[in-house]
Amino acid sequence: GENVEQHPSTLSVQEGDSAVIKCTYSDSASNYFPWYKQELGKGPQLIIDIRSNVGEKKDQRIAVTLNKTAKHFSLHITETQPEDSAVYFCAASTNQAGTALIFGKGTTLSVSS
Amino acid sequence: KAGVTQTPRYLIKTRGQQVTLSCSPISGHRSVSWYQQTPGQGLQFLFEYFSETQRNKGNFPGRFSGRQFSNSRSEMNVSTLELGDSALYLCASRQGSGANVLTFGAGSRLTVL
Numbered sequence: 546g547e548n549v550e551q552h553p554s555t556l557s558v559q560e561g562d563s564a565v566i567k568c569t570y571s572d573s574a575s576n577y578f579p580w581y582k583q584e585l586g587k588g589p590q591l592i593i594d595i596r597s598n599v600g601e602k603k604d605q606r607i608a609v610t611l612n613k614t615a616k617h618f619s620l621h622i623t624e625t626q627p628e629d630s631a632v633y634f635c636a637a638s639t640n641q642a643g644t645a646l647i648f649g650k651g652t653t654l655s656v657s658s
Numbered sequence: 659k660a661g662v663t664q665t666p667r668y669l670i671k672t673r674g675q676q677v678t679l680s681c682s683p684i685s686g687h688r689s690v691s692w693y694q695q696t697p698g699q700g701l702q703f704l705f706e707y708f709s710e711t712q713r714n715k716g717n718f719p720g721r722f723s724g725r726q727f728s729n730s731r732s733e734m735n736v737s738t739l740e741l742g743d744s745a746l747y748l749c750a751s752r753q754g755s756g757a758n759v760l761t762f763g764a765g766s767r768l769t770v771l
Contacts (some may be wrong), residue, residue, distance in 0.1 A: 546717075577758060588662070588748050588762030589701070629661035634701060644758070645692060645714040 547572040549637050551649025558625050560658045568635035568649050569617040575637040578618050578647070583632045592633075593620070625656045640644060662763035664749050670769045676737040682750030683730050690732040691760065692724060694745040694750045703764075704747075707732055707753050716721065738767075744770045 548571040558564050576597035581589035595609045595618065599634075602609050606625075613617040622629055628645045632653050636646040663682040671677050691714075693702040703716040705727035721729050726733040731749075736743055746767050750760040 581762075586764065588750075588764050590762070591759055596758070620679070636701075637757075644714065644752075644760075645691075645703050646701075646760070650700045652743075656740050656764070 546577060547639060547647040548634060549636055549649040551635050551652060553652060554650065555653045555655070557570075557655045557657065560625060560627060560656055561625075562625055563627050564620075564622045564629070564654055564656075566603045566633055566635070566654075567617060568619070568637075569615075570637045571616065572612050572637070572639055573613075573616065574639045575616075577638040577640075578609070579636050579638075580590045580609060580620050581634045581636065583634065583651075589634060592597045622654075625654075627656050627658050628652075630654055662729050662749055662751050662761055664763040665748075666766060667764065668767045668769075670689060670771060671739050673741060674735055675739050676735060677729070677739060677768060678735045679768075681732045681734075681749030681763060683732070683749075683750075684747075684761055686753065687751035687761075688730055688754040688761055689752045690726055690730065691750045691752075692734050693748045693750065693762075694718075695748055696744075701748070704734065727739050735751055735761070739770045741770050 551568045579594035583589040608621040632651045635649040675755040690706045706714040710726045721737045726732045746765040748765045750762045
């Protein structure tokens with residue numbers, strides 16, 4: 546079955562710097578790749594997603610890139626702010642409906658001011 | 659629009675007991691998924707229900723079961739609780755019909771003593 550590896554497990558940056566989180570997946574049939582942000586005491590919240598027919602997607606300070614050949618995808622956050630501090634999860638799904646997500650183990654991002 | 663509501667938020671059980679957790683999806687959402695979150699294993703998919711039918715199932719023992727009612731509300735049950743079942747159980751809903759943005763609730767924190 547699908548396996549998603551996520552790196553790094555922790556990331557500390559200064560406010561205003563960029564942060565990059567990388568994930569690799571094993572199943573070439575995976576076609577939907579969402580990123581979730583989880584704050585303390587809350588459930589994960591979708592921040593951006595990408596499908597396998599797209600190489601890059603941006604939404605303000607957040608961007609995701611996908612390399613299907615290498616089977617890896619990355620989250621890029623520019624101009625980080627203290628409120629970006631949270632745990633970020635990548636995930637992959639092999640069905641078009643994006644269900645039965647396989648998650649990476651998460652990255653704890655700390656942004657210091 | 660109200661979000662995904664999970665009850666109870668916290669509960670403590672002892673080994674061998676059973677537990678039922680409840681999830682009310684966003685109004686109009688017909689699909690409900692359940693995930694288990696632990697520090698060691700991360701977020702793991704349990705099952706998904708759509709229109710009262712189980713659509714997908716993760717790799718969990720038969721002690722974990724669920725159901726969905728005609729109003730899309732869902733319950734999951736864990737029987738013969740083990741210490742390792744201590745976790746945050748997250749429910750997520752989506753519209754179904756191809757829409758794949760999962761919206762998570764805040765979770766039910768289960769502690770097994």
